[in-house]
Amino acid sequence: MSKVSVTGAKRVIDDVIEAAYDHHSLHVTDYDGRYEGFEPGTSLSGAETVNDRLVTVRSLQSILDVDDDRVSAAGRLDDETLTTELERVRDRVNELTDRRDELRASLRDQQEAIDRVEPFADLGIALDLLDGYDSLEVVVGRARADAVETALAAADDVAAFDVFTGDDVVAAFAAQTDDAGDGALQDALVGVDIAVLEVPDAETDPDAYVAELEAERDELRAEIAGVDEELAALREEAADFLVRAEEQLAIEAEKKQAPLSFATTENAFVAEGWMPTATVADFEAAVADAVGDHAEVEELHQASYAADGSHHTEPVGASADADADREAATDGGHATEPTEEPPVVQNNGGAAGPFELLVQGFGRPRYSEFDPTLLVFLTFPAMFGFMIGDAGYGVLYAVIGYVLYARYEGTLRELGAVAMWAGGFTTLFGIYFGIDVFGYHAYQLLGIHWPIDGKGLSPADIDWALSWLVVSVLFGALHLNVGYVLSFVGNYQRHDLAHAVYESASWLLLLNGAWIWIFSRHVLGPKPDFLFESFSVLTLGAVTFSGLPAGVGIAGLVAAGVGFVLLAIGEPAELAEVLSPVVNVISYARIMAVLLAKGGMALAVNLLAFGAYIDDGGEGSYHFIFSPEYLTYIRDHPESYELVFAGMTTAFEPSLVGVLALVGGIVVAVVGHIVVLLLGVSSAGIQAVRLEYVEFFGKFYDSGGEAYTPLGRERQYTTDE
Structure with a gap:
């Protein structure tokens, strides 16, 4: 990697950024204030507008649930089309979402009204009969009917009363005595645990009222579904545009914000960064083609790196003849730091590539460090496989990994590749441990001799x-x-x-x-x-x-x-x-501990489901029981066999109890092995990672490197023509 500086007149900064962006090799480093007379740069003109548009586009993508898979092919998107189409889509989305929000608010209100009326429908009394009396007081609420009746019977101010009940609703009618004041019924129920309900303002039958409200609710739901359909149609219509607009605006935003990392004066700028040494000459030519002699590219230092971890930085050209810590005195001057580490490109490739994910979980290697990805590739799957050691689980891990690898991109794809390797080693060790399949030694079933007893x-x-x-x-x-x-x-x-x-x-x-x-x-x-x-x-x-x-x-x-x-x-x-x-x-004894723990859990699941016995007077191995007849035979020969557990499935017989026992045993076996499968990731996976991070990396690996992220972006959905 080489440290380069680009020094030029500020009037050509746009063209230099365009050239650097198209070349896609310059990893720009932030200006740290080392140059006298220089200040950090500011965004180019129009950056705020571009950022606002980018935020709008990404918001529309989120609302419409638009993803990159909806784009058929790359296309051209000029500024006029972007402006007019973005405004049209935004207005249409705002109109539909506002309408949907209003309908959803009305639907909530309607549901609340239904919830208020349903208790009265349960009571079965017309709503106009629950209010409007001169000589009667009425209270409707949720309470125990016997408690209400007891309280009213004991009340001195209540001359007569009647109580009507539904499933969980009570309506109390009461006439007060002549000398009692208003509110006698309410006073009588003070000590009763009752949740009073407000009587809806309606004169219809409550069942009919509920039906009317439910019909209106269904109409609102239909309208919301219609709006959702319109949004879905708009999504299909605008998907290509939104994805292309997001890419184009993201590129424009990155270009316009690039000067934030530059050192600038009123008339000049200095941009510094790293790039592969082999691309320096080509980059210099690209800048010269764009702005001629209005900007100069200078290679300041070269950092050499070998796979064995060796690294050093040497000044190049004019930088070799000057003090590495000099301060700039004029526009275009620069100071350099030869001890600065370059950004890092992890390029393990092939089978080891996905294991960069595990290394980066601890920290990206520095440019001067040995990248331990290959060693993690050689050890992590082996440790994981040894700790689980079951061919059945191994196949499932591999299948899950393949699904992640085939269906997803990025981190999930890399996790899928790691899972496939871990599943492969788990399967191999499972075969080694007596053809172990979901905790069962298959060699016993196959009737073959296997040298490893388990x-x-x-x-x-x-x-x-x-x-x-x-x-x-x-x-x-x-x-x-x-x-x-x-x-x-x-x-x-x-x-x-x-x-x-x-x-x-x-x-x-x-x-x-x-x-x-x-x-x-x-x-x-x-x-x-x-x-x-x-x-x-x-x-x-x-x-x-x-x-x-x-x-x-x-x-x-x-x-x-x-x-x-x-x-x-x-x-x-x-x-x-x-x-x-x-x-x-x-x-590292934890490797053996997890091996026994996971094997013991699988064995416990099988014991519960199928049962097991030990032969040779208790000195032999576990053998599973698969039939009630065999269980009877074992029980009848205690001198030769020791019953460990009878098992649920061995209770099967042509009866309801027998069928339930069989189904229960199968459920226990399936659910139990799923639990062991999941715990295998959280135990064997975490323990293997811990041994890599704490015991192994702690001896030689510091991490802290910076990823190589050159200015520029490969267009996928737009063209720059």
Whole structure:
């Protein structure tokens, strides 16, 4: 990448922006106030109008639900057409939406009126009979009829009363005594829990009144549907125009706002930015063709970058002969900062490309950093697949990923690709773990021998569970070694060998020295036997391992001691974390933990649905039960079989209870496995990402890079002719 400056007369700034926009290579950097006499630029004339139009177009797109898929092909859109058509579409949309809003408000009022009258229809008394009496008081409300009657019977001021009830509505009629004042009925009901209802002002039968209101409501709904149809027709009519207008106005807005990043005076401007070194000459020619000698392009610095992480910036041309921190004294002068990092283009491509999404979740790599995308591609799907390890779930993950990949663009498409890779590895590990399909070892059903007994969930294969713990730890040690090696390389290239030794080699020695000692026969007492026996289990007895010789273990302790000394010399503050290499590796035990947890959840679902038994007097593996007859046989032979759980489906028989048990078992199996499938993403996915971000990236990766976003935009729906 090269840092360039474009210096020119302000009267040609429009033409220079046009040339830079068409070339689509200049990543403009914001002016930071370094130049004496220069101020940040302002938007070009007409920017406010363009922005207002762009806001209007995007608002219309949102109201009409217009998306890019509705555009058939690119077309021309001149300014006159844009202005007149935008005004027409805006006025029509405003007219229809205002009308729809009015109708919706009327519909709400109508529904409220229906809600007020419906209780009276339930009561079954004509509305004109509930009001207008001289000698009677009437109260209608929601209350318990017995409570109302009790209160009225006990009231001294009520001479007579009658109570009518509906499903949940009460109408109380009462005549007060001669010496009672107005409001005797209301006073009598003070202690009653009643929600008084206002009697609608109508003389018709309440049922007929409700029917009339509902008819008016249906008319309003029909009118709203008609307006929606008109809006849908307008959407089809205006979709092409709105998409083209959005693109054209967005391009114009970007051009008119470009000077906000420039340094300007009354008569001149300076624009600085980065571009690929190979395009500098062509960019210079493009500017010269546009404005001749009224603007000058100068290459200030070149930043070299190699895949191994090496990076340096060198001044070019006239910049090489001047002080890098000089201040400008005249129009067109410039100051440069050779330590400024260029923007970053992550171009992993191919299969690894979608995994840039995971890397960017932590932070985009800086120009001087190693891009870890390829390493994430090599490790994340493997960790995820190992933790789930089920061919049934793996196929579903892959299918879901394919749907996302095929139907969507952008982030969802990349997530789909990641899901397909994760699903593929999940399927492979599921086959490895005894052809595991939704928690069931299919090799048992197929009647074939399989060397791997499972994940370590049953009494017979507990040794496998401990072996997966050792595998997880060894993988963690390897993963962290790669991280520390990358740290060593980065420190050496950015600083010198001393920095690399003190800040990275020290940790490498601590990590490997400590774990070599752990796997050695030196001080065997506190070390569990499975550390050494797991090698024989994993290789099916082909390899026996009793531990590294005691001398090798002592050498490991010496190496760790050397690492401690180097760390104390170079980074004494880091001594507080001297045990982190051991702790970080143990953190990878979560891989085994999630493997057992997800396998155990799938097993639990199958136990509930189908039931299981253990053979060989409780020392064998779990076997599922698929018929009531087999369940009976197991129960009749307790000396050979241990029943773990009978299962719901084994209760099936030609009866209502049997059918319900069968259906319930199937529902439990389906819903349970869906839950395990979803939890697999939130557990295995999150844990794998955590190991990448915290344990691995923390050793060598800082992130903080800026994406390469050159001025310009590829036209998709408009032409510039």
